């Protein structure tokens with residue numbers, strides 16, 4: 001079946017907004033924050049005509065989890081898949097959503113995600129097909145984190161010498177709404193926070209989930225946080241986890257769940273609790289010392305008033321550094337029976353060591369000792385048209401020094417900048433072993449959720465310390481989950497496998513936005529010569545821009 005074309009006209013602009021009760025400036029779309037939700041069916045083609053109404057700044061939008069098969073120029077990564085859209089210009093994002101699931105979109109230029117440029121993208125099963133899970137209704141929540149400092153100042157802070165870290169967010173947002181000046185849970189907490197006096201129409205009033213007793217609901221959850229790893233719970237209710245990153249899971253039941261930036265899930269829950277009460281939905285910080293209050297909203301049982309607050313305190317999240325808890329959750333994530341299984345062997349295995357380093361006094365993140373800086377000409381055009389001067393043609397290394405001690409700060413903390421590309425042979429199977437290590441400070445290693453553009457990968461396994469070839473025997477080749485984002489735990493490794501079968505140039509990076517800004521990413525390219533014509537509007541900058549001008553004058 002052909003699928004429908006769905007047309008949207010969007011304008012991106014800065015607006016005054018109050019995501020948490022303090023007025024600030026957000027990046028909005030058509031006057032909305034978060035941006036409009038796109039809802040489509042598998043097989044549909046989305047057309048977003050995006051006009052940049054920012055006064056002095058370029059913009060792009062990445063469609064997170066959409067593989068862009070045959071349309072790599074619509075992936076929305078500045079300097080990789082396209083030129084940033086200049087103020088006043090319009091770019092047409094046209095792409096097919098081929099797989100049902102819970103997705104989202106966000107800015108992919110500088111710190112524009114932290115500035116609030118994001119929204120939800122929900123793909124239902126194709127017309128005439130049935131969802132494999134049964135439920136009576138559904139909700140969608142997009143999770144994010146919010147700073148009172150603007151994104152431009154954050155960019156300057158991060159690249160200054162010495163680096164000024166952006167610190168923990170002021171507020172966690174659920175569908176763009178959080179409370180900084182007051183707490184919904186003041187009546188049940190012993191902190192000094194004042195109770196919220198809300199009419200319900202404030203920009204920061206919580207998004208209430210209204211349910212009827214004894215029904216089953218699907219809750220779609222995606223995290224577009226710039227930094228925070230989260231734990232989500234629905235007070236008193238169990239959740240059955242059924243989908244991750246647009247792929248079906250072997251269902252498993254939990255009381256709360258971890259969600260890292262870049263991940264999405266669906267859970268089913270049944271409203272089988274005392275219907276005379278309302279319940280909390282909470283999100284709390286994981287993996288970093290929490291300096292941000294829980295984000296809260298209300299599960300409102302019909303016919304109770306939504307303003308009837310739950311009588312007991314919100315769910316208590318696991319301790320922020322209880323990594324064993326996080327690992328036990330992560331290890332439960334397995335593909336639904338009948339899902340595609342990985343090829344049994346790989347053609348190439350790339351080891352990527354994540355380190356925190358210094359370059360000329362600036363704090364950076366590096367992969368195999370290369371800190372990514374993006375070139376002025378987007379790779380997609382420069383590779384396709386053989387513009388060799390556009391970036392460093394030397395391939396970055398597939399390995400790191402075998403004697404590197406991942407448990408200690410680097411002996412040599414200096415690193416180098418690079419813009420090289422991993423050229424993958426088309427249709428080959430690639431393994432990536434993400435290797436975490438100690439950061440600059442002794443005994444510190446952080447969580448990094450890695451996101452791959454253009455593909456889903458199978459997560460073959462997680463382990464502790466330095467990966468050794470003998471751990472390959474423990475890889476899960478039977479029912480590994482397909483995902484587009486996977487976490488590396490502190491001092492650990494994560495093994496991924498994917499098939500390089502999607503012509504294009506694809507970012508693979510830590511989804512913590514400041515970390516990408518500090519160089520924590522690599523670039524893969526495959527099959528670029530197989531592509532037909534790349535739309536000119538993706539190429540109008542750098543050396544491809546000059547090439548277009550020359551063609552015009554010849």
Ligand SMILES: O=C1O[C@H]([C@@H](O)CO)C(O)=C1O
Nearest residue numbers: 165356363439440446515518
């Ligand atoms: O990249 C980071 O920098 C800080 C810290 O390591 C140095 O201030 C931090 O917590 C990060 O995640």
